Amino acid sequence: MVEPRTPHFPSSFPASPAPARQQPGMTQIPQARPPQLSRKVTPPPTSAADQSVGPEEIEPRIPTNVIDAPTQRFYAVAVFLTIQAVKIADIAKLYTGDEGDSISELMFCFKWVAIDGLFFWFLPFMRIPWLTFSPSTTFLQIFGFFVINMCFSFKYSLVPFGSIWYSIWKTIYDRELSLSERSVKIYDITHNSSHIQGKYTVHILPEGAAMLNPDQNCYCLDDTSSSSIVLPIRINGTEPLIIQLMKADFETGELQMIDIKEKETKKLLKQAKRYEDPNLRYLQYTVKSPGLYRLTKVRDISQLDVRITQSEALVVQCPRASIQVADAKKRDRCSGDLSDLSVAIEGLAPLDIKYSRIVKDTPVMFQVSRIYTENFQSPLLSGWNKKESLLRDGTNLKWGRRETINMPLNEALSSPGDWTYAIDSVRDACGNLRSYTRESEDGERLLPKAEHLSHTFTVHGRPQASFLRCDPLNPMSLPPGRETSIQFNLDFQKGDGPYTLQYAYSPHENAEPGDKAIEPVVKDVKIKTQTSGITINEPGLYTLKSIANKYCQGDVMEPSTCLVITPPKPSVAITHENILDKCSASSVGVTIDVTLVGTAPFNLWYRLIRDGATTEVKKFVIDRTRYQATITPSTAGHYVYEFYRLDDKWNEGLILDHTKLRVEQTIKPLAGATFADNVSITRKACIEQPVEFKINLQGIGPWKLKYDLIHAGKRKHFEMKNITEPVYTIRTPSLNVGGKYGLALVTVEDVSGCQIFLDSEAKIDVRFEKPRAAFAPVDGKMSIRALEGKEVSIPLRMRGEKPWALRVRNLDFPNEPPIVQTVEESNSHLRVKNAGRYELMDVKDVAACPGTITDTAKSFEITWIERPTLRLSESAVQKREREHLYVRKDVCEGDEDAVELGFTGSPPFHAQYLRSIKVDGSTTTGRKKLEDVRAGNYVTTVRLDTSSAGQHRYEFVSIADSLYDDPKEARLPKALVLSQKVNAKPSARFADTPGKMYRYCRDAGAGDDIIPIQLTGAPPFQLQINIKHHNTGKNEIVNIPAIETNQFNFKIPPHALTLGSHSVSVLKVRDSRGCVRKTAPQDAPFVYVAVADLPTITPEETRNDYCVGDRISYSLQGSPPFVVEYVFENVVRKASSGARFSRVAPGPGNFTITGLLDSASDCKVHLQLTKIIHEIPSVRISEGTKGIHEGDQAEIHFQFFGTPPFTFTYTRSEIPRKGGKPRVMEQHSQTTDEFRYSMYASQEGTYEVTSIEDKYCSYSAKGRK
Structure with a gap:
């Protein structure tokens, strides 16, 4: 609703309506519509009172025809005020009662929290119009009064609460006394919008x-x-x-x-x-x-x-695409074929298409850009420039027609599996995009495309086949009357069967691959597994023709032919020759020559018959067709060798005529000697130890044996005679030199006297030295000092062949078993955990060769490094009550004191102690606190706590140094305790309330009044009192040497008092124990002493001209409170004031102070102090809106009120949109001596004044500061 306008000068303009907040929302128009903006008006927020229910909405609990709504509200307010009045009475009783009465405080809290809560909870139940609040507002009311009642119940919390409440109250209720002795709100005076009125808007x-x-x-x-x-x-x-x-x-x-x-x-x-x-x-x-x-x-x-x-x-026309398939029903392809697909694309060329190829669930994306037909001409080929026109004179527009383009998709199908081609999107030359990819409602998967947008087929691998382990160079043998299997090497995929294999067979004997043969027989075989083969029973040439599966024709690989032949029947021919001894000319063996026919390998079986009895059956395993064997029996007798059976690769158990294949001979064995053990292995031997070898002798005893011991190129001959046993043991002398030895058998001679030369030799490897063990020194010493309880490694030096078995004993513990350790390296360590003298006992190597111990390095000593300790210096204690308990002399509270600690060990040191205090007057000791002490040297100082009076106790519980730094091992077995008494500082306080004012006049005698002081501590006391003269700012010190009691009445010396105000404070107090309490003058409690004189008044500012809303302030000297008499608006007024008199000027006029009276005397000072108060200037701009064309001007008028000259500032702001905030475009200032001013404007915007200033006062749109 618009208020009617009057010709009068209005006191203020109505508030501009709040701009509606609009939220632009984008509405997407399909393909052609521009963005649409929707406007949403947000209603202004409602306060708690606005949310209350009016009388026309909810019927009250008590009908309005019984008690009308205003009367119900009056009764509710009356009940509320009555409750609060009773509460104030209880508060007065609470604060005048005993402070220690906690029951009354608790009862007060419970009582009024319950009463206030029930009132505010019951109030909405009555549904009184305008007093029915929402549940949230009711909760805030109950909670607010709960906090207030809690603050009143805990009396000691009222001081900060009062300050906070006062600050909040001053913010809400910002009122001060004015010269008319009425409270005025400063904001209303300094922020009166009627001083700047109107705005002028120019539209272009x-x-x-x-x-x-x-x-x-x-x-x-x-x-x-x-x-x-x-x-x-x-x-x-x-x-x-x-x-x-x-x-x-x-x-x-x-x-x-x-x-x-x-x-x-x-x-x-x-x-x-x-x-x-x-x-x-x-x-x-x-x-x-x-x-x-x-x-x-x-x-x-x-x-x-x-x-x-x-x-x-x-x-x-919108672009589109589809997949073209020559044979849509053909869903199976073979590896190596072409995909044979094409994509039909239609739209405004050039076109872009995206398609995907999915092979074995692995997608690959492809994009083909700028697709167009041959000889195609279009302005869009070089890109669409939206700033240039597409319609020109003589331009051919056929480029805008829909083009149909077939794009082939022919690629080799290399990988078997499922293949899918799908079209994802197509875009035309001007950016129209058609996407064929759709997601499911949950967004977790893609929906399948239409049939014309995708095509799926299966690519099958081509099978391969070849013969396995058979080719023309390696024919296969087939004995007559038998069957065999020809295996194929097949490569195919499962699931593509059945497989058909075709082969040709040439059935003539002794066929060769290049021979002319009869027409082969072609056969087909069904194969189901890769291990399949064909069974044959006739020799000939087999040739693979083809391999195919259900879908594809396969490849025949090499070898593709297999030659099968009939092997010959095995036979054998044998010749032999006796082996004669050169010495005795008797037979000692036979050499047999074997000639074989057949297929290797051969097994030739024979029986060995000695002296007419079959002793054993043996065989020769022969891998060739010619073979020679030598048989030399070791014992004498008549031997017969009958060959009765022959096997080859294809035939077994061929029975031979043993009567024709028979060899006989009579054997007289020669003398011989061989080593019983395997001489191919070198015998390991210890130095300085003999070696034994067993010898097997052949022939008829007794025997004579010659052998040589070979070392370093030299031979030592040995001869042993009359050996009667066939097994003889050779024992060498001690081998005292290490190295390689050889024991060679030279000759042997039996009873026949024939000497047989021998060639057997055994190798001996003798160690060059005995194993040796010794301890190695550490830093030139055969000893180590180590941390107690830690494992220590003693260095060992071993010689010989590893590993070694070492025994060590601890001489300090003779009853303990020795330490047995296997040492793997020459430079090793012996790990021990006990201190003592360790001695090497013996050593052996891997061959159990005994070793030696170096006498000079067979013992090693381990000692422990001492653990750290701490001690108190002798000067640190006054007396020692018992072991580990020390007492230090008393000190005063707050005095510096420290104790010196001494350490032994390896710095730096880390000690810990428990600090506790038993406060004076208490029967219990406080909680123990763990403290740390760190020292970089052997001595450090620990600062003792003297901040609190009482019995202090320090228990040193652990000590660690740079070596023993494990916290678990640092704890002392018995704590070191230091005790000290800290005496409290004496104190002095005024018996009366600090800040009390002692008053008397200037002519009164000094020293009549006394100031009582209460002392605590051990008398006698010494006091130092400071008297500060506020008039001169000087301090005067009064020393009182001996006070024997705890109560002292201080009389101010007469010479210390002068006219004015003084403050008395205690700076220092000392008791008989030497403890002193000092207080800085600015921190000491004090009392006032005032010597009154005639009061005076002094203005805080020297100016005489003030503006409405200014504060006029004076400083008053004398004894407050003061009574100030003054005249304002021709009315005589009196005001009570403190040391500062300040009032706000509520309006223009003259203000004159005529008299002043303080509380020290009845003397009144007559004055005539006058100040002039001026009205704040005002300005009004011609209001309205005017539209002009570009280049025209609009005239703007200004009218001023106040005292010339006037200086004003105006701005031109942009015209704001709805919901927007105007932006200031420019700002100007003008000065005029007239009450009217005009100007012309040609620029669009809103013109308004932001500040006005006349000869005395000023005002801005933001208010006066």
Whole structure:
């Protein structure tokens, strides 16, 4: 509602309505509509009172025909005030009672929390109009009074609460006394908007303009008959009447004019939505056919042509794509084939397409760009420049037609599996995109595409086949009357069966691959597994012809032929020759030559018959057709060898005629000797130890044996005679030199006297030295000092062949068993955990060769490093009560004291102690606190705690140094305790309340009054009292040497008092124990002593001219409170004041102080102090809004009120949009001596005054400071 305007000068302007907050929301128009802005008006927030229910909404609990609504509200307020009055009475009783009465405080809290809570809870139940609050407001009321009642119940919390409450109250209720002795609100005086009134708005009227497709978008139409799109036409600053469009057809190039008549234009205007700018509209024109559209003419309601910004709208047919398949039913392909697909793309060229290929669930994306037909010409080939026109004179528009392009997709199908080709999206030359990818509602998977957008087929691998382990160079043998299997090497996929294998067979004997043969027999075989083969029973040439599965023809690999032959029947021929001894000319063996026919390998079985009895059956395993064997029996006798059976690869158990294959001989064995053990292995031996070898002798004893011991190129001959046993043991002498030895058998001779030369030799490897063990020194010493309880490694030095077995004993523990350790390395360590003297006992190597111990390095000593200790210095204690308990002399509270600690060990040191205190007057000891002490040397100082009086106790519980730094091992077995008494400082306080004022007049005698002082401590006391003279700012010290009691009455010396105010404070007090308490003058409690004289008044400012709202302040000297008499607005007034008299000037006029009286005497001072108060200046600007054209001017008038000259500042702000905040464009200041001022404006904006100043006062739109 707009208030009626009057010709009077208004006191204030009505508040400008709050701009509606609008939230622009983007509405997407399908393909052609510009962005639409929706406006949302947010209602202003409502306060708690606004949420209460009015009388017309809810019927009260007590009907209004019984008690009307105002009376019900009066009763509710009366009950509330009564409750609060009773509460104030209880508060007075609470604060005048005993402070220690905690029961009354608790009862007060419970009582009034319950009463206030029930009142505010019951109030909404009554449903009294305007007093029915929401549950949240009721809760806040109950909670607020709960906090207030709690603060009143705990009396000691009222001081900070009162300060906080006072600050909040001053913020809400900012009122001060004015010269009229009424409370005024400073804000209302200093922020009176009536001093600056009015604003003037100048509008620059815009020119009308129209534009088609302002966003320069490209649009497309679907193939459906109902398809249409909306072209936006932007109208700015005018209202169109007639609109004309031109359409260029892509097929014929014909230009067609489209006239939008007045009736249709009004319909479009009615449907158009308005935006933030009221002059801006978007008309939505629907088209249903493709073409190039241009806006050619717009005429407004004034029959004037509207300026048209050149723009065009390109409307084409939407792009589309599909997959073309020659044979859609063919879903199976073979590896190596071509995909044989194509993609049909339609739309505005050049086109872009994205498609995907999925092989074995692995997708691969492809993108093909700029697809167009051969000899295609289009301005879009070089990119679409939206700033250039597509419709030019003589231009061929056939490029805008829909092009149909077939893009082949022929690629080799290399990988077996499922293949899928799918079209993902297609985009035309002007950016129209059609996506064929759709997601499910939950967004977790893609929906399948239509059949024409994807094609899936299965690629099958081609099988391969070849012969396994058979080819013309390696034929397969087939004995007569037997069957065998020819295996194939097959490679195929499971699930593609059955497999058909075709082979040819040439059935003639001894066939060769190059021979001319009869027409082969072709056979087909069904194969199900990769281990399949064919069973044959005839020799010949087998050839693989083909391999195929259910879908594909396979490949025949090499070897593709297999030759099968019939092996010959095995046979054997044997010749032999006796082996004669050169010495005795008797037979000692036989050499047998064997000639074989057949297929290797052969097994030739024979029986060995000695002296007419079969002893054993043996065989020769022969891998060739010619073989020679030598048989030399070791014992004498008549031997017969009968060969009775022959086996080859294909035939077993061929029985031979053993009567024809028989060899006989009589054997007289020769003498011989061999080592019983395996001489190929070198015998390991210890130095200085003999070696034994067992010898097997052959022939007829007794024997004579010669052998040599070989070392370092030298031979030592040995001969052993009359050996009667066939097994003899050779024992060498001690081998004292290490190295390689050889024991060679030279000759042997039996009873026949024939000497047989021997060639057997055994190798001996003798160690060069005995194993040796010794301890190694550490830093040149055969000892180590180590940390107690830690494992220590004693260095060992070993010689010989590893590993070694070592025994060590601890001489300090003779009853303990020795330490047995296996040492793997020459430079090793012996790990021990006990201190003592360790001695090496013996050592052996891996062959159990005994070793030696180095005498000079067979013992090693381990000692422990001492653990750290701490001690108190002798000067640190006054007496020692018992072991580990020390007492230090007493000190005063707050005095510095420290004790010196001494350490032994390896610095730095880390000690810990427990500190506790038993406060004077207490029967219990306080909680123990753990403290740390760190020292970089052997001595450190520990500062003792003297901040609190009482019995202090320090228990040192642990000590660690740089070596023993484990916290678990640092604890002392018995704590070291130090005790000290800390005496409390004496204190002195005034018996009366600090800050008390002792008053008397200037002529009164000094020293009549006394100031009682209460002392604590051990008498006698010494006092130092400070008297500060406020008039001079000087301090005077009074020393009182001996006070024997705890109560002292201080009399101020007469010479210390002068006219004015004084403060007395105690600076220092000392008792008989030497303890002193000092207090800084600014911190010491004090009392006042005032010597009164005639009061005086002094203005705080020297000026005589003030403005309305200023504070006029004076400083008063004398004895407060003061009574000030003054005249304002011709009214004589009296005001009571403290040391400062201050009042706010509520209006213009003269203010004169006529008298002053203080509380020290009845003397009144007569004065005549006058101040002049001036009115604040005001300005009013001609109000209104004026629209002008570009280049015109508008006249603005200003009217001033006050005392010239006037200086004012005005601003020009931009015209804000709804919901927006205006921005200041420029600011100017002007000065005039007149009460009226005019100016001309030619720029658009809102003109308003921000500040005004006259000769005495000033005011700004933000208020006076």
